[in-house]
Amino acid sequence: MPQTFRLTLAQMNPRLGALEDNAALARQAWEAGRDAGADMVALPEMFLSGYQTQDLVKKPAFVADCMGALEALARGLTGGPALAIGAPWMAEGKLYNGYHVLKDGHVVARVFKHELPNSDVFDEVRLYSSGAISGPYRIGPLRIGSPICEDAWHPDVAEAQAESGAEILLVPNGSPYHREKHDERLNHMVARTIETGLPIIYLNMVGGQDDQVFDGGSFGLNPGGVLAFQMPLFDTSITHVDLEETPGGWRIVDGDRPARPDSxxxxxxxxxxxxxxxxxxxxxxxxxxxxxxxxxxxxxxxxxxxxxxxxxxxxxxxxxxxxxxxxxxxxxxxxxxxxxxxxxxxxxxxxxxxxxxxxxxxxxxxxxxxxxxxxxxxxxxxxxxxxxxxxxxxxxxxxxxxxxxxxxxxxxxxxxxxxxxxxxxxxxxxxxxxxxxxxxxxxxxxxxxxxxxxxxxxxxxxxxxxxxxxxDDSLPPYEVLDRILEMLVDEDASVAEVVAAGFDRDTVKRVEHLLYISEYKRHQAAPGVRLSKRAFWLDRRYPIVNRWRDKG
Missing domain, CATH: 3.40.50.620 (HUPs)
Structure with missing residues (x-):
């Protein structure tokens, strides 16, 4: 009889800073996995604290409370499956974005994020220390590598874990939505399966936090980038995923693959x-x-x-x-x-x-x-x-x-x-x-x-x-204005490039001028949902006072 392994994936919605509530959600997922005969239950990156914490995680009292909540959660989970959950962790005077595996009252494995994102809405370089690349941990018959989010967008961590004996890769994420983001994730994970020859399970959280929305869409890929299952976009979901050992290695058993909604x-x-x-x-x-x-x-x-x-x-x-x-x-x-x-x-x-x-x-x-x-x-x-x-x-x-x-x-x-x-x-x-x-x-x-x-x-x-x-008494027609803005804001194009695309130079210069002199308004504007890769706030951080203009 080939060996099997059941992994329960909890695509859930944490509340930033609500440590007891988030721990209760984790326990709820653990109980669902226990009742389904799971060997392990997995939650996303930084689930216990909520994500993104921004500078809240620099406050020692907050980190101490997160660590205490994690240890209390571990003590309360006995006689059932392992539970993997993300939370910040302080070790030897350094703060890490950590992924922790709990089993029978103890933390049995701990992984620290190695690749720290420092682009778009992320600024983790100033918040966390980079952890050493960790080897796999064993749960029952299976050796699992866990590149944390950004770790899996680069080849190094996944390759090192495969070389040190990982049989599957479980990737916990706090990956926020922007248009076409799911395809980006899928392309990177396909690359990792091809490079390592291992199945990959990508687990993302759901829910809104300030301007960001986490859209779930967790999925599994077998070697070669073959889609084995897909969890729903945006919805909370607890899904039981089965894996089985084959002569070619461990493989994910096929599951649901719902159609994705349009943009x-x-x-x-x-x-x-x-x-x-x-x-x-x-x-x-x-x-x-x-x-x-x-x-x-x-x-x-x-x-x-x-x-x-x-x-x-x-x-x-x-x-x-x-x-x-x-x-x-x-x-x-x-x-x-x-x-x-x-x-x-x-x-x-x-x-x-x-x-x-x-x-x-x-x-x-x-x-x-x-x-x-x-x-x-x-x-x-x-x-x-x-x-x-x-x-x-x-x-x-x-x-x-x-x-x-x-x-x-x-x-x-x-x-x-x-x-x-x-x-x-x-x-x-x-x-x-x-x-x-x-x-x-x-x-x-x-x-x-x-x-x-x-x-x-x-x-x-x-x-x-x-x-x-x-x-249009004050502005160019919106079909003109919007394309100029897309080029200047979303694509960082120069004035010359916008003009080369067919737009009147005086109009482009006027739009550029309005864009720069309105920065002070945006700094005082209400937050809003991020839908693109260049939303106003964390994606595009410009000075309020700026005398430079593109002379192109």
Missing amino acids: FAQDYRAMVIGLQDYLAKSGFSKVLLGLSGGIDSALVAAIAADALGPENVRCVMLPSRYTSQTSLQDAAGVATQLGCRLDDLPISGPVDAATEALAPLFAGTKPDLTEENLQSRMRGLLLMALSNKFGEMLLTTGNKSEVAVGYATIYGDMAGGYNPIKDLYKTRVFAMCRWRNANHAPWMLAPAGEVIPPRVIDKPPSAELRDDQRD
Whole structure:
């Protein structure tokens, strides 16, 4: 009879800093594995502490609590399978990103991360020491190597573990979502299977933490890069994976391989989960937002209703003298279709009062952006008052195009606690609204169908802060603006390269100028879900004051 091994994979959602809660989730997974006859239960990287910790892990008291929680967890697990779990660990005065194997009340193996990522949203070089490459550990009949996340994106650690006797590779991860990230992971893991000749099991966590969403999608590959199983994207899942010894070595027994949703479905799910977890993990259960009748606030309302249920979303229409009847009707249409509450709160009186108060100091000046921004700031003031009074988090609704060029009023429509569409360019906002109207899934809590009326999508965008205002009075058409921004921001292209792609040089230089002078606004903006590899915040860290301009 060939030998077999059952591994229970716990693709779960930790809460950063909630050590007791995370330990309870780990025990829940361990009990599920025990009941299923597992030899080992595995959880992702840094699961016990939650991830990413950022500089919290530099606080000695936090690390001491994590170490104590790990030892307490180990003592409570006897008479069942081994449990592998990630947590920070201090050894000989150095802090490590560790993966710990617990069995019968003790830690029986400990692996420290060797390759520390220092790009994109990661800055682990300044937080952790690099561990020595560890050999495999034995659980029952099987010798297991565990490259931790970034370790498996490079050949050295996996090859060293294979050479020292590992028979499979179990890769625990805290790998956050960005568009097309799953294919990147798969390509790297295929390379490792080809180089080592070993099966690889890639285990990722799920859930939102600040701007990042961990999308799960754990999978197993047999030698040659053959997909053996795939766990669902974004969903919590406890899956039992069987391995069997063959004349050619250990192999993963084939399991489920669900189809992957398309990029719009993945982006939308990431925005929903990001908002859900940001609220749940910070103690909020309800939100409000200014619903203008425009496309951005309509999409945010849909995301919020899908995340929290329409009954937990308050929409507020704050009309001014410039608000069109069409906008009033469109806002009402969105709220009705979603099933959300809609309050009407006119700003004309408060704006008139503020204008009168400022009149003596503004005497002799002409109306300009100041008066336009006053309307936006009045809306922000009133919305924040509602947020304070009713304990509802205010959502902001600026898209990535507006965030990039500063087409937003600081302390006005930028006021709020979270922005689900912060990393979504305007052209993708249009496409995402059409996608949501055509698609519905069980995890969406709002109704199916055309929840965003087509005329909201089709009408020319306008801030409605003056008569007959349109966005393209101040900005290039969005299909032009967005491609220029994609090149300047996401691709780090030079001005010359953007011009060579067919864009007018004066337009490109103007967009570049707006991008740089708006940095101070972005430093004060609400966090939002990361969807791309160049989201504003950790992916792109620019100085606020910067006099350099590309002369190309």
